[in-house]
Amino acid sequence: MSAATVTVSASQGKPRDAARRLRIYGWRLALFVAGIAVWQAASLLKGATFYISSPSAIWARETQWFADGTLLFHTTITIEETVAGFALGAVAGIAAGFVIGPQRDVGEVLDPFIIALYSIPKVALAPLFIVWFGIGIWMKIILAMVTVFFIVFFNTVAGVRNVDPDLVNAVWLMGGSSREILFKVIVPHALSAAITGVRIAIPYALIGAIVGELIASNRGIGYLVSSAASQFDTAGVFAALIVLTVLATVLNSLVNVVDQRTSRWRVDADLSLRPN
């Protein structure tokens, strides 16, 4: 479907399309510059810098952090936490989904408990994780992992359970054994649904890591934000937020890459634990 749309839009009125794109980029740039200009102008008002700092001060802080290595150090920490938490959560979610998914009775027994755990705002778990894992990197990894885990787990379970019975019958009619039905229909369907979960979970891994850093930390971008704020260093807060924005944007484009690579064949499973 997407391939067809792409060819159509590419073959129709190319020059007009290019002009339109250029215009849109032009407007974006203009809006950005105007925003910065208004911000800079507003910062000249008496006492305003305390609340909104100024683009020039933020830029100065950014270059200073870049030069002294602060930026690289804290960004690396946050990326490590995000990636580790994401990987562990995704693997655990897929594994748990495959174990619990096929066992309808076990799933039904566990259902209310899983929903209850899932419903807890993950931020509220942070203090408990501090008690269990200290304020080091593991607490953030676990927080990111827990967030990712549930999203991937629910998708995988749904993928295992909501396999189209007609597809199962089709393979059965071809002479497929139950083992072949498992490995050629159920597993690919569940993995495909798990990828949907993984894709949704990517930004949540960053949220988990940042929340952990905001609550208790001495490193990471979340720490940069909170430590700057506690010193009323507004320029520092904004500088850290900008780094965070860049990181989140990169992760979002990763989501798009996963989308493009898998949308040709991915299935989106219905996300209810009990389909019937």
Place this chain on the structure above:
Amino acid sequence: MSTNALVRIEAVRRVFFRRDTEQLALDAVSLEIASGSFVCIVGPSGCGKSTLLNMIAGLIAPTSGRITNAGTLVDGPRLNVGYLTQKDTLLPWRDVLRNVEMPLEIRKVPTAERVRKARDLIEVVGLRGRERAYPRELSGGMARRASLARLLIADPDLLLLDEPFSALDAQLRQEMQNELLRLWGGSGKTVIFVTHDLEEAIALGDRVVVLGERGRIVRDEQIGLERPRDVVAIRRRPEFHAIEARLWDALAAHYRPEPAPS
């Protein structure tokens, strides 16, 4: 009993249970399908045509009565039976080539051989160049062609087709009907083709069996039209219209509109 019957359906009855109520889908159906013949089964929706086909395929068992295929009792799916359902059941995560290969993959045919056969059949059904497309990227007609290739690759002796072209537009349907006749002609394969379209049944079949409610056979007619046929040309023949009128009367006489579907 004729001696060359491939499929024998003997006093088959099938009851479904739905929310504590019994529903009689088929009652005392008996039918013989001659080996190598093209038999069309026509009937209004809900007459049990698909149920009958599912039982011949071995997907479900009769409540009473029995079905034999080549002299042995049907008690599960068989490798020499191909079933094309109304709905496409191509696996979404496999491209056309890998979908078509699937039956041979299950038979443990070596990769090189099954790829070669799959490519041949993809060519035969007119899907060349779409080997690497995923089912989602195919139009309804192309998906049908891919399903047909997957059905034929296993080289089944008995083809069960359940309203295979009903979702296609009229022109594409005729094209696929001719394609099917071309592929079947001289193959010696037995075809059981279920449809609710009387014209389609007459145009394709050697024999048309009209089912009434609960699978009661209200008419069983040999179609004496010549082979090979062109499904478009044959519809213009006066004999065609005579047959159609007779079968339509049989269908209409026994048709009672159902209450609201459950």
